Amino acid sequence: xxxxxxxxxxxxxxxxxxxxxxxxxxxxxxxxxxxxxxxxxxxxxxxxxxxxxxxxxxxxxxxxxxxxxxxxxxxxxxxxxxxxxxxxxxxxxxxxxxxxxxxxxxxxxxxxxxxxxxxxxxxxxxxxxxxxxxxxxxxxxxxxxxxxxxxxxxxxxxxxxxxxxxxxxxxxxxxxxxxxxxxxxxxxxxxxxxxxxxxxxxxxxxxxxxxxxxxxxxxxxxxxxxxxxxxxxxxxxxxxxxxxxxxxxxxxxxxxxxxxxxxxxxxxxxxxxxxxxxxxxxxxxxxxxxxxxxxxxxxxxxxxxxxxxxxxxxxxxxxxxxxxxxxxxxxxxxxxxxxxxxxxxxxxxxxxxxxxxxxxxxxxxxxxxxxxxxxxxxxxxxxxxxxxxxxxxxxxxxxxxxxxxxxxxxxxxxxxxxxxxxxxxxxxxxxxxxxxxxxxxxxxxxxxxxxxxxxxxxxxxxxxxxxxxxxxxxxxxxxxxxxxxxxxxxxx
Amino acid sequence: xxxxxxxxxxxxxxxxxxxxxxxxxxxxxxxxxxxxxxxxxxxxxxxxxxxxxxxxxxxxxxxxxxxxxxxxxxxxxxxxxxxxxxxxxxxxxxxxxxxxxxxxxxxxxxxxxxxxxxxxxxxxxxxxxxxxxxxxxxxxxxxxxxxxxxxxxxxxxxxxxxxxxxxxxxxxxxxxxxxxxxxxxxxxxxxxxxxxxxxxxxxxxxxxxxxxxxxxxxxxxxxxxxxxxxxxxxxxxxxxxxxxxxxxxxxxxxxxxxxxxxxxxxxxxxxxxxxxxxxxxxxxxxxxxxxxxxxxxxxxxxxxxxxxxxxxxxxxxxxxxxxxxxxxxxxxxxxxxxxxxxxxxxxxxxxxx
Ligand SMILES: [Zn+2]
Numbered sequence: 001x002x003x004x005x006x007x008x009x010x011x012x013x014x015x016x017x018x019x020x021x022x023x024x025x026x027x028x029x030x031x032x033x034x035x036x037x038x039x040x041x042x043x044x045x046x047x048x049x050x051x052x053x054x055x056x057x058x059x060x061x062x063x064x065x066x067x068x069x070x071x072x073x074x075x076x077x078x079x080x081x082x083x084x085x086x087x088x089x090x091x092x093x094x095x096x097x098x099x100x101x102x103x104x105x106x107x108x109x110x111x112x113x114x115x116x117x118x119x120x121x122x123x124x125x126x127x128x129x130x131x132x133x134x135x136x137x138x139x140x141x142x143x144x145x146x147x148x149x150x151x152x153x154x155x156x157x158x159x160x161x162x163x164x165x166x167x168x169x170x171x172x173x174x175x176x177x178x179x180x181x182x183x184x185x186x187x188x189x190x191x192x193x194x195x196x197x198x199x200x201x202x203x204x205x206x207x208x209x210x211x212x213x214x215x216x217x218x219x220x221x222x223x224x225x226x227x228x229x230x231x232x233x234x235x236x237x238x239x240x241x242x243x244x245x246x247x248x249x250x251x252x253x254x255x256x257x258x259x260x261x262x263x264x265x266x267x268x269x270x271x272x273x274x275x276x277x278x279x280x281x282x283x284x285x286x287x288x289x290x291x292x293x294x295x296x297x298x299x300x301x302x303x304x305x306x307x308x309x310x311x312x313x314x315x316x317x318x319x320x321x322x323x324x325x326x327x328x329x330x331x332x333x334x335x336x337x338x339x340x341x342x343x344x345x346x347x348x349x350x351x352x353x354x355x356x357x358x359x360x361x362x363x364x365x366x367x368x369x370x371x372x373x374x375x376x377x378x379x380x381x382x383x384x385x386x387x388x389x390x391x392x393x394x395x396x397x398x399x400x401x402x403x404x405x406x407x408x409x410x411x412x413x414x415x416x417x418x419x420x421x422x423x424x425x426x427x428x429x430x431x432x433x434x435x436x437x438x439x440x441x442x443x444x445x446x447x448x449x450x451x452x453x454x455x456x457x458x459x460x461x462x463x464x465x466x467x468x469x470x471x472x473x474x475x476x477x478x479x480x481x482x483x484x485x486x487x488x489x490x491x492x
Numbered sequence: 493x494x495x496x497x498x499x500x501x502x503x504x505x506x507x508x509x510x511x512x513x514x515x516x517x518x519x520x521x522x523x524x525x526x527x528x529x530x531x532x533x534x535x536x537x538x539x540x541x542x543x544x545x546x547x548x549x550x551x552x553x554x555x556x557x558x559x560x561x562x563x564x565x566x567x568x569x570x571x572x573x574x575x576x577x578x579x580x581x582x583x584x585x586x587x588x589x590x591x592x593x594x595x596x597x598x599x600x601x602x603x604x605x606x607x608x609x610x611x612x613x614x615x616x617x618x619x620x621x622x623x624x625x626x627x628x629x630x631x632x633x634x635x636x637x638x639x640x641x642x643x644x645x646x647x648x649x650x651x652x653x654x655x656x657x658x659x660x661x662x663x664x665x666x667x668x669x670x671x672x673x674x675x676x677x678x679x680x681x682x683x684x685x686x687x688x689x690x691x692x693x694x695x696x697x698x699x700x701x702x703x704x705x706x707x708x709x710x711x712x713x714x715x716x717x718x719x720x721x722x723x724x725x726x727x728x729x730x731x732x733x734x735x736x737x738x739x740x741x742x743x744x745x746x747x748x749x750x751x752x753x754x755x756x757x758x759x760x761x762x763x764x765x766x767x768x769x770x771x772x773x774x775x776x777x778x779x780x781x782x783x784x785x786x787x788x789x790x791x792x793x794x795x796x797x798x799x800x801x802x803x804x805x806x807x808x809x810x811x812x813x814x815x816x817x818x819x820x821x822x823x824x825x826x827x828x829x830x831x832x833x834x835x836x837x838x839x840x841x842x843x844x845x
Contacts (some may be wrong), residue, residue, distance in 0.1 A: 477663075
């Protein structure tokens with residue numbers, strides 16, 4: 001491909017409005033232009049999707065992107081729309097029959113085709129996909145391929161077949177977190193060998209995020225600690241919870257006890273409100289979001305100053321991903337994990353519920369009429385293995401291995417929580433990276449408040465709460481004027 | 493301090509102290525599951541005005557509300573059946589007058605209110621961004637169908653004066669409402685660099701519960717929809733956004749087709765033949781029409797008379813408590829279809845309150 005870097009930079013400026021690449025981006029683009037398959041491990045917040053988005057304007061052939069969550073696909077589609085790109089489709093179960101037919105009939109008109117893996121398994125979809133020539137095959141969140149990783153998705157295993165049925169276009173596997181063994185596993189599961197894949201691996205470390213763990217004796221003490229932290233911290237932040245109910249309850253408590261504007265953000269919040277919350281958060285009208293860990297979030301806000309885990313996530317991969325929402329502007333930020341003894345039972349009970357027991361697997365396989373009574377997630381999982389002609393015993397074994405892997409992941413994050421030396425060294429060791437030099441801006445245990453001050457992340461006197469925090473409805477007449485009149489049209 | 497209206501108080505409205513009611517019927521009506529049995533019992537319990545208005549209600553949350561009511565001693569809850577206690581009757585009465593203010597008229601039988609709502613929101617956003625000559629923005633997320641529909645609406649109406657026209661139409665509607673209602677409705681809009689208020693924010697500004705606002709919001713949308721119908725010449729832009737999603741009859745399309753054929757041929761077998769479906773399916777279709785339509789010709793389908801034994805049983809018992817098994821013992825010729833029709837004819841049917 002005869003394209004110069006200056007052309008690439010022009011594209012970067014004109015399509016995306018950036019003057020420079022973040023680390024890893026240009027290197028991967030160069031490899032793709034040389035038609036090399038790439039496994040890219042780039043830390044969160046480095047704009048992984050920009051790589052293939054920009055590349056699509058270089059190859060001018062459709063690009064297929066496999067993504068595990070509908071919410072992630074929606075975010076990507078919306079993001080591209082915002083950039084003025086209209087030739088984007090998200091092929092997900094959200095489409096109704098009619099829309100899906102329309103999309104499939106016009107598939108060749110799209111530049112970006114986002115796809116959930118279970119969609120690619122549908123014969124009608126596959127038949128249409130096979131008719132096109134692709135410029136690139138992208139596997140987003142590629143760590144979902146690995147059974148060693150905590151986010152394994154069995155339907156990702158079919159991607160290898162899909163790839164060959166699509167005439168094996170150049171493939172880009174993207175992830176923010178992958179240990180060495182997971183990387184090897186990804187390559188294997190995609191049907192590649194080590195020598196046919198270029199690896200672009202950057203440290204997962206985010207040095208501008210201070211890591212803190214706070215141990216609290218009781219859950220009341222934890223709530224009080226949280227309030228103190230929120231009264232001390234300045235700027236925008238995200239707090240992660242393991243349940244929607246807890247997120248709702250704490251949202252209420254925070255708005256009563258602090259003068260901060262706060263909103264809950266999870267699957268029960270309707271689409272319009274999610275949009276409003278995202279936008280208000282971007283504008284700084286809402287400064288704290290209480291989210292559930294399991295929920296994808298399309299917020300690309302550069303100046304998130306803190307991420308707090310009210311409940312610890314189930315594994316270090318998720319932890320890294322979630323704290324990665326802080327400090328994308330590269331300025332000092334802080335990640336605080338609040339822990340009370342026994343917290344580990346919350347995610348672990350969630351984990352145990354994920355996998356069906358042997359007796360249930362048997363029922364599912366032998367009595368078709370029972371299948372509808374299974375939880376949708378379990379049903380999807382079991383259906384997958386049944387269609388693959390895996391036997392009951394084998395399925396049970398797979399689940400036991402997966403269960404074991406989840407337990408191991410949980411123990412690893414528990415070790416992190418109970419670490420007595422450098423937290424960052426512990427975290428990086430998990431990703432097979434060497435220990436960094438520990439200094440005062442690196443990490444700390446049970447000293448978050450003083451760290452906040454030392455890092456300059458504390459509130460600077462401004463004691464009068466901004467007026468927008470007292471909520472008033474604007475009169476409908478003014479609201480209509482705001483919506484439909486440019487300022488220069490109405491001076492009064 | 494006044495007690496705030498919660499979802500569980502709303503549920504109490506459909507329960508009674510005198511009979512056990514099936515909780516499944518409540519749930520199925522609220523989420524809009526359209527089967528004859530649901531509609532029939534929904535009509536008996538007074539649920540039809542609220543049919544299909546709570547599509548996102550989860551079975552778990554619903555169960556939790558019932559358990560909470562039972563724990564507070566307001567209801568008895570066993571074998572998926574519910575019944576009010578004395579205390580429950582009192583609690584129910586506190587909110588009956590408030591709930592009565594909401595006039596949904598079974599809107600959920602005619603349309604999916606959420607779809608209409610998304611269309612209005614998206615159309616306002618597109619028009620607002622257009623007014624500011626901005627075409628780089630995040631559109632509100634909606635289904636592809638709604639997105640395409642709104643894009644088409646925009647390209648058909650695109651002109652320099654579109655923003656002013658839409659503003660004028662909305663003003664006509666908002667001026668008809670109380671100030672609080674109009675402000676709440678308008679503060680939900682999402683537009684250029686101004687993203688409106690979330691449900692939570694509006695509820696706290698109005699100092700009402702989230703659920704109360706939920707009902708209020710549905711009520712305002714219902715008023716909006718009927719306004720676009722009655723004043724369509726004053727509000728062509730809004731009418732275009734609403735009309736395609738609105739059926740002209742509360743009956744489902746398939747049932748309506750069977751019903752129209754029946755009115756024409758008055759012969760069930762003929763209708764089944766024409767529609768190439770089983771006779772039983774046609775009967776189900778007609779039962780749906782009988783439940784939902786005010787002028788159903790019951791006499792054409794019911795025998796001219798019943799044996800005296802049957803009549804005295806039916807007259808002595810409220811229709812809701814009739815037992816088919818008992819009736820069959822008194823007269824072996826009566827079919828379940830006829831039994832149900834009679835029950836519908838004599839039962840308290842009102843969803844257009
Ligand atoms: Zn350290």
